[in-house]
Every structure is written in C-alpha cells, then in structure tokens.
Amino acid sequence: MKFPKPHTLKEIAELIHSEYVGAEDFPVLGMNEIHVVEPGDIVFVDHPKYYDKALLSAATIVLINKQVDCPEGKALLISDDPFRDFNKLTQHFKPFQASKSAKAESAKIGKNTIVQPNCFIGNNVKIGNDCVIHSNVSIYDDTIIGNHVTIHAGSVLGANGFYYKKRPEGFDQLKSGGRVVIHDHVDIGALCTIDKGVTGDTTIGEGSKLDNQIQVGHDTIIGKKCLIAAQVGIAGCVVIEDEVTIWGQVGIASGLRLAKGSVILAQSGLGHDTQEGKSYFGSPAKLARDEYREMAYIKQIPELIKKLNQQ
Secondary structure, three states: OEEEEEEEHHHHHHHHOOEEEOOOOOEEEEEOOHHHOOOOEEEEEOOHHHHHHHHOOOOOEEEEOOOOOOOOOOEEEEOOOHHHHHHHHHHHHOOOOOOOOOEOOOOEEOOOOEEOOOOEEOOOOEEOOOOEEOOOOEEOOOOEEOOOOEEOOOOEEEEOOOOEEEEOOEEEEOOOOOEEEEOOOOEEOOOOEEEOOOOOEEEEOOOOEEOOOOEEOOOOEEOOOOEEOOOOEEOOOOEEOOOOEEOOOOEEOOOOEEOOOOEEOOOOEEOOOOOOOOEEEEOOEEEHHHHHHHHHHHHOHHHHHHHHHHO
C-alpha cells in the first residue's frame, strides 16, 4: 500500500508515538507485508525469529519491538507492539468509509456493464466495460474489475483478510487496507468470497474461471487462464501461476506456489509447492501417479495376508 504522498520517518513516528533510528527526513512511501515490500515501504516484525528476514528485506523502514543494529540505507521505528502500530497506520491511511447508498458516488462503471438489483458497490470501485454483475453481489471499497467480467449472485469481493494475532484477552485482527483486482475475461461463480490484500492486492488474472463457493485468501495471486472448481479453499499469500487447474474441494495452505500448468485433483489437501505440469492427489497431496500406485498396493494387502495365512 502506497501512501497518497511521501512522508518522513519523523512524521510516521509521531503518528504511532514511537522512537526511531535514522534521519528524521528519511523518506517513507508506503507499508506492506514482507512478501511484497519495496524500497520506501514499512514492514513490521515482532519476533526475534524473523528479525533478519525483515531487516534484510527490500523494505527500507522496519517497525520492530527491539533496538537492533540498523542496516545501512535503512531506518527503524521502535515500538513496544509493532502489530498494534501497523494497524494504527492502516487505520490512518485506509480508514473505513461508510457508503451512503448501494452504489458509492466515487464508484465508476463502464459502458454496457449490467448491474442487477440488490448489489452493493463501494467507494472508489472501478468496473470496466461489458461486465455482468448479478444480484446480491457485494463489491467492497477500492476493488478494480476489468472488461468482460461476469460475477454471479451472492459473491463478495474485498472482505477482510483472515489474519489474527493471539493475545491473552483474545484474537487481534490485522486490519486489511489492500484491494481486490480482477483482470479481463474473468468469470466468478455464485457465492464466492475473495478477500482483499492486507496491504497489497489479491489478484485474479486474465481469462481465469472460478466455479461456485470458492474462497480466495488475502494477497493471493491467481494467474491467467486458471480453472478452479467448486468449494476450493485457497489460503492467503498463495501464488498460482498461469493455466493451473484445481478441482473441487481442494484445500491449499498459505504461502505456496503452484507452478504453471499443474493440476490438483478433487478433495486433495496441498501443503507444498508444485512442479510445472504435474498432477497431484491426496491429503496430504502427492504426485498423482505415486498416490495411485500406493493405493493399488494397499488394495493388495488383504490378498497377501490371506496367502500368508494359507502357508
């Protein structure tokens, strides 16, 4: 998430009442999670296990809960609770804005696009040309939709990411300030839920087709010409490359990369990256040919036991 204008390190420190290490005019351009940071971004870290990853990332400002040696060319914001203060910044730069009507005044809808009754279209939403948005679709703030997109009834684009920190008093949610971006010629089935990025974009690439009742987690990127069947659950920060096929009731763990052309067969549970053009099956998912071979061996066990007993 980029800020509307550049800020200084001192200005950001004053917003969250933190100390800082670095020049007071050190430029701060935005804030992001670690997997999408760029120079000028703030990244937060609150556990020693991840200090090095944050300090060595592309981010040039690190919001951290301990004074450490600051790498050259970077700055620190010292906070007793980086998670809380990251939320403060999201709330400051991307506050919730209530809409006064079913279609926000700032929303823009392209030529020949049809929006059926009972839809909600939030602030700063952009919908391209020749789209069809069926009834009872909710499109949250800042969502971008390309041309020739169809979204079927009851789908929700832009809900908060499922990202929580466990505290003694309960769970504290990391606020979502990102977007959903849908490219051209995408079809989204009924009752799908596509969460916005925490700070970046959840993206569906050109020509991809989603069936009904699919969950797409925050910051996930789906490539071009992917096919995703019903009741698939995709966790946050997954990268799905072009022309991937995912069949029904597949679950995909967070942070994985599915290589181009890979296929995940129905009712599989995927917990690892995939190889290009390979098929996977099972829970936990394995290469389909290996899983089928193992299943065939298992079927032979009763007959082998019977033969052993006859000896």
